[in-house]
Amino acid sequence: xxxxxxxxxxxxxxxxxxxxxxxxxxxxxxxxxxxxxxxxxxxxxxxxxxxxxxxxxxxxxxxxxxxxxxxxxxxxxxxxxxxxxxxxxxxxxxxxxxxxxxxxxxxxxxxxxxxxxxxxxxxxxxxxxxxxxxxxxxxxxxxxxxxxxxxxxxxxxxxxxxxxxxxxxxxxxxxxxxxxxxxxxxxxxxxxxxxxxxxxxxxxxxxxxxxxxxxxxxxxxxxxxxxxxxxxxxxxxxxxxxxxxxxxxxxxxxxxxxxxxxxxxxxxxxxxxxxxxxxxxxxxxxxxxxxxxxxxxxxxxxxxxxxxxxxxxxxxxxxxxxxxxxxxxxxxxxxxxxxxxxxxxxxxxxxxxxxxxxxxxxxxxxxxxxxxxxxxxxxxxxxxxxxxxxxxxxxxxxxxxxxxxxxxxxxxxxxxxxxxxxxxxxxxxxxxxxxxxxxxxxxxxxxxxxxx
Amino acid sequence: xxxxxxxxxxxxxxxxxxxxxxxxxxxxxxxxxxxxxxxxxxxxxxxxxxxxxxxxxxxxxxxxxxxxxxxxxxxxxxxxxxxxxxxxxxxxxxxxxxxxxxxxxxxxxxxxxxxxxxxxxxxxxxxxxxxxxxxxxxxxxxxxxxxxxxxxxxxxxxxxxxxxxxxxxxxxxxxxxxxxxxxxxxxxxxxxxxxxxxxxxxxxxxxxxxxxxxxxxxxxxxxxxxxxxxxxxxxxxxxxxxxxxxx
Amino acid sequence: xxxxxxxxxxxxxxxxxxxxxxxxxxxxxxxxxxxxxxxxxxxxxxxxxxxxxxxxxxxxxxxxxxxxxxxxxxxxxxxxxxxxxxxxxxxxxxxxxxxxxxxxxxxxxxxxxxxxxxxxxxxxxxxxxxxxxxxxxxxxxxxxxxxxxxxxxxxxxxxxxxxxxxxxxxxxxxxxxxxxxxxxxxxxxxxxx
Numbered sequence: 001x002x003x004x005x006x007x008x009x010x011x012x013x014x015x016x017x018x019x020x021x022x023x024x025x026x027x028x029x030x031x032x033x034x035x036x037x038x039x040x041x042x043x044x045x046x047x048x049x050x051x052x053x054x055x056x057x058x059x060x061x062x063x064x065x066x067x068x069x070x071x072x073x074x075x076x077x078x079x080x081x082x083x084x085x086x087x088x089x090x091x092x093x094x095x096x097x098x099x100x101x102x103x104x105x106x107x108x109x110x111x112x113x114x115x116x117x118x119x120x121x122x123x124x125x126x127x128x129x130x131x132x133x134x135x136x137x138x139x140x141x142x143x144x145x146x147x148x149x150x151x152x153x154x155x156x157x158x159x160x161x162x163x164x165x166x167x168x169x170x171x172x173x174x175x176x177x178x179x180x181x182x183x184x185x186x187x188x189x190x191x192x193x194x195x196x197x198x199x200x201x202x203x204x205x206x207x208x209x210x211x212x213x214x215x216x217x218x219x220x221x222x223x224x225x226x227x228x229x230x231x232x233x234x235x236x237x238x239x240x241x242x243x244x245x246x247x248x249x250x251x252x253x254x255x256x257x258x259x260x261x262x263x264x265x266x267x268x269x270x271x272x273x274x275x276x277x278x279x280x281x282x283x284x285x286x287x288x289x290x291x292x293x294x295x296x297x298x299x300x301x302x303x304x305x306x307x308x309x310x311x312x313x314x315x316x317x318x319x320x321x322x323x324x325x326x327x328x329x330x331x332x333x334x335x336x337x338x339x340x341x342x343x344x345x346x347x348x349x350x351x352x353x354x355x356x357x358x359x360x361x362x363x364x365x366x367x368x369x370x371x372x373x374x375x376x377x378x379x380x381x382x383x384x385x386x387x388x389x390x391x392x393x394x395x396x397x398x399x400x401x402x403x404x405x406x407x408x409x410x411x412x413x414x415x416x417x418x419x420x421x422x423x424x425x426x427x428x429x430x431x432x433x434x435x436x437x438x439x440x441x442x443x444x445x446x447x448x449x450x451x452x
Numbered sequence: 453x454x455x456x457x458x459x460x461x462x463x464x465x466x467x468x469x470x471x472x473x474x475x476x477x478x479x480x481x482x483x484x485x486x487x488x489x490x491x492x493x494x495x496x497x498x499x500x501x502x503x504x505x506x507x508x509x510x511x512x513x514x515x516x517x518x519x520x521x522x523x524x525x526x527x528x529x530x531x532x533x534x535x536x537x538x539x540x541x542x543x544x545x546x547x548x549x550x551x552x553x554x555x556x557x558x559x560x561x562x563x564x565x566x567x568x569x570x571x572x573x574x575x576x577x578x579x580x581x582x583x584x585x586x587x588x589x590x591x592x593x594x595x596x597x598x599x600x601x602x603x604x605x606x607x608x609x610x611x612x613x614x615x616x617x618x619x620x621x622x623x624x625x626x627x628x629x630x631x632x633x634x635x636x637x638x639x640x641x642x643x644x645x646x647x648x649x650x651x652x653x654x655x656x657x658x659x660x661x662x663x664x665x666x667x668x669x670x671x672x673x674x675x676x677x678x679x680x681x682x683x684x685x686x687x688x689x690x691x692x693x694x695x696x697x698x699x
Numbered sequence: 700x701x702x703x704x705x706x707x708x709x710x711x712x713x714x715x716x717x718x719x720x721x722x723x724x725x726x727x728x729x730x731x732x733x734x735x736x737x738x739x740x741x742x743x744x745x746x747x748x749x750x751x752x753x754x755x756x757x758x759x760x761x762x763x764x765x766x767x768x769x770x771x772x773x774x775x776x777x778x779x780x781x782x783x784x785x786x787x788x789x790x791x792x793x794x795x796x797x798x799x800x801x802x803x804x805x806x807x808x809x810x811x812x813x814x815x816x817x818x819x820x821x822x823x824x825x826x827x828x829x830x831x832x833x834x835x836x837x838x839x840x841x842x843x844x845x846x847x848x849x850x851x852x853x854x855x856x857x858x859x860x861x862x863x864x865x866x867x868x869x870x871x872x873x874x875x876x877x878x879x880x881x882x883x884x885x886x887x888x889x890x891x892x
Contacts, residue, residue, distance in 0.1 A: 003640070004639060004640045004641070004642070004643070007640060007642055007643045008641075008642035008643075011642045011643065011646050014646075017646070018650075021650070023874070023875055025625070026875060027875065032598060032599070035601055036601050038601070039601075039734075040733050041601035042600065042601050042602065043731075043733075046728075047728050047730065047731075050725070050726070050727075050728040051727065051728060053725045054724070054725045054726060054727040054728070056722075056725075057722045057723065057724045057725040058722070058724050059717050060714045060717040060718050063713070063714065063717075064714065067710075073859075079708070079709040079710040079713060080709055081709040081712050081713060085709060129882065130872070131870045131872040131873070131881055132870075132872035135872065135873075148871075148872065148875075149872070150872055150873070151875075153874075154874060155873050155874045155876075158873055175873040175874065175876040175878050176878050178873055179870060179872075179873060179878040179880070179881060180878075180880065182881075183880060183881060183882060186882060187795070187882070190882070191792050191795060206855065207855055215868070215869050215870060215871075215881070216868055216869070216870045216881035216882045216883065217828050217868040217881065217882045217883025217884070218881070218882045218883075220824075220825075220828040220862070220883065221825075221828050221829065221882045221883060224791050224823075224824040224825035224828060224829075225791045225792050225825055225829070235713065240727060241730075242850055242853070242854075242855060243730050243847070243850045243851065244730065245846070245850060246730060246845070246846040246847040246849065246850045247730060247846075247847075249846055249863075250810075250811075250845070250846050257871070259750075259811075260746065260749070260750075260810060260811035260812075260865075261808075261811040261812075261813050261846075261863065261865050262865070263750070263864065263865050263866050263867075263868065263869060263883075264828075264862060264863075264864060264865075264868075264883070265813065265862060265863040265864075265865075266860070266861075266862045267858075267860065267861040267862065268859075268860060269857070269858065269859050269860065269861070270859035270860075271859070272818075272823075272824055272859065272860070281713070283709070283712075283713045283716075287713060287716040287717055290717065290720060291716075291720055310599065312628055312629045312631065312647055313640075313643060313647075316643055316646050316647065316650075317643060348502075348635075348636070348639055348640070349640060349643075350633070350636070351586065351629050351631060351632065351633025351634075351636050351644075351647075352500065352586070352587075352633065353586035353590065353629035353633070354586055354587075354589075354590035354591060354597075355586070355590065355597070355599060355627075355629070357590070358590055358597050358599035358600055359599040371499075371500065371538070374500070374501065374502035375502050375503075375504050375505065376502075377502055378501070378502035378503055379505075383502070385498060385501075385503040385506045428638040428641050429637060429638055429641075429676070431641060431645075432641070432645040432677065432680060433645065433648070433673065433676030433677050433679075433680055434675075434676045434677075434679040434680045435676065436466040436467070436672055436675070436676070437466075438465075438466065439465075439466065439467075439468050439469075441468065442464050442465055442468055443459050443463065443464045443467075443468035443471035443472065444459075444464055444487075444489070445468075446468055446471075446472065447471075447475075447487050447489075448489070451487070452487075452489070
């Protein structure tokens, strides 16, 4: 389904859509406060952007250095060219350990690779341990937001599913009560798991370590109690030096939720005695994106979700309207690189307002890339301006008023524009909006009579 | 100083009074204004729909029409941004293109940065809400954006500062998009209308008489919704208020 | 004889597809230190509060340990010696009934109350996470202004595991309501000595 129809569905429940908008705007406001407490905020953004640009320009060198240092530290490094290979690597480790149940902390990469259904098909129970992720997992849904996976749900929805799955009191919607019920339930899972899977926020070639950030502590609960830690990272997650973490950790949480830092920022350099750490470096389309000059800097993304919280479209259409693993503005420039046909409507799900680019902590020019993807998509899809305007012209003849106005337009100044793409579909315009009154004469006509 | 007036196509067709106000205002401020008769659309609707490559004819026409003036001024941030950033590169006209792109200004930007009028002196006894168009704000940086950690500024507010009895309200969301977005207004009709309704509510909750803006396209969208839902509010372009207020 | 034409490994595939782009190297910016807050102690204390942690005195800690409210207490603190404790087990999972853990932090960051801990402070890596309540003891002299200063002090010092902890475990995944005690410690108390 296309973004417009999904968005229209979401907006049918106007009250709930309004609540969704307000909830995310609240997060955006917290972010504003936090960022404005840091006088050097804009300089930090410049630095982060510069560091990421540098990394992308010699990514091969850094990947090799990371592998070398991490291996020396006792971490087992794997390379996966795509999602399939990534999933198979995870499964092979589980088979070797004879492991049938894992705990997993939030990792957008494993969502992108559809690791959960793959493992479940092979008889492995996967327990997502981030509270929001566990909630959507109970509902068989993917996360609707990369930082706030269950942001589309109200506490009533969560109370209901917890009553069914965790036997909490029916109708008890108290977030404290529900969170503590999940704490108990997940603690049992942590105690039993032999293997824990996490994502990676940053990997440092200088030291051969990687960093995982959470607020709940679920990643650490998982990996420190299990025997084996499997960390999955996209190859773009590198920052060169440990000192660079100072910049990125200052930016990440403030941009994501308005906190000054995430609660737990764990640096994994070597496995604890008797344990194992596996690090999987995953391409899955990233080197293709790197080859696209106009779009490569989308790989600077640190997955803070700020562009979603600020996006007036995302806030009013919800994460699922995008139909992609990463929703929102950043998703709309990443997804077409994966499947241009499937995601062809996403770059058009924007007014190009530019808020995403201004909020981005690593200064990705998101709205400019949305514009560029539009140019690419019309080419790739073989859409022509003439075809588009014919389609729209078809629409006009249904409405006499629209016809009258567009007739006036066509008679007027738009000589070199292959029909007017924008003003033709006036019957769509007029569904919920009045048309401007048509004046007696155009400015040009007035000028000719009065001034020339 | 010879100034060419660029009047975007929808202003020409639907809002000729905005064109007139711009012309009169510039003349009152001492500019020698010409309206080149051969102008058409800037090509933005096509380019934003993904057909920038099909706007070469429009672009050529634009460059030929507007070359050679000291300045080009338009009462639209959106169209100016298009000329500056999204015209296809014209290899045989590259010098002209560079010149036109550097000499074109949105109205408030021209008054503030080129004419350096500081503020407009006059009177306009009304309570208004100002809608910053995104392309003007984040594209041309006509005012500070709420996402950035920067000293707040606004070229429109600077111009308003000297106008007596003009009250500009502080909106709850000072720079949220209205949802017009060109073709977005029809391709994502439901979202576009919802965004417009929300923007309108913010202004109405602050009891404004008039919603003012620097881009008529945003105002056309908001006005369309306001009229359909019988909201008691008027709409005026920045040029109209300045032109009426100026003494 | 081994065929010369071998299938590329994924590693070779990934690296070669990056190399063949022949990208021009972009400069790596230097990291400035930026101005630190003037009153590091006060800022740190405020940040702890903001993160829903509390500051307690050494005396209050001793009372807490002796109050009997926490049946199972582990202390690895050297800064406050002779607290009630026990020998850590081999496995983290054996600590599921741990009520209170007291450990030393290496340095604290004023801007966000993040406290740096390494393997040598933790005993077992699971300790600060699995315990129901956590106390971190920190020397006042080890407070720094911001994260840049923190990393310049940490340097590349080797520890298999290191962590910045900034508060009690928390979540806002249910309608953005902040709830303390998601999976890790339900409270964080900081003792400044």
